Amino acid sequence: MATVIERIPFHETELVAQRDGDGFLVSIRHACDNIGVDYSRQLKKLREKTWATVVLKATVADDGKSREMAMIDRRTFTMWLATIEPSRVAPEVRPVLDAFQSEAADALDAYFHEGGAINPAATVDQLDVLARRAQSQAGVLSALKGIVDEHYLEVQGRFLIAQALGVEPELDPETMPVDVESYLDEAGVSRVERVRIRSSFGKRLKGAYIAKHGVEPLKVPRTINGTIQQVYGYTRRDLPVFDQIFESMGLVRS
Incomplete structure (x- = not known):
């Protein structure tokens, strides 16, 4: 069964x-892209290490399609990061590598064991913090009614309920949000190429959406590359329009 991937700023x-029992697995390709090292070379090295655990997992991407992704567990993730010398990466990404080596594993621990599903060993104080956080987030969603796209609010509300109860969210696949960045990422477009084409892709997508529906898509807040930005809100219902623009620009999936 395919598992929904999680994107943690x-x-x-x-x-x-993605969650894996009591732990988590990390996408090696996305980690390599972030710290500026070659994915294929690093994956080959990991598969040759006796200490490394590398698995192929079926995941549900942001466009709702199931794909296999090479994943590594927490232990492998931390050991692998320790093998990468800062001198071997470009100067501009060394701060990112340093952050990954010193903080990434802890950030994932916090996300999967504190910020989402309820840990059975959580104290009363920890549960109280989660409850207050959920109440505050629910207030924000309520205040945005009539301002932000209703499909976006529905999805975020279901995620909020699931986090508060420590269960998997029940979502209508057609209402799952899709944005230009995540669509191009899941299509296999490199990070450098995404930066180059996403503005043009977004403008063409907006035009095609207006031509089809007669109105502009509403803007919604979404996390893009670790920052919250106002972007045009699309859902899986709009994937045929995304595919149309992708093909018209002569892009190739990988």
């Missing part, structure tokens, strides 16, 4: 992971 990037 981390400094100027994001960590892509």
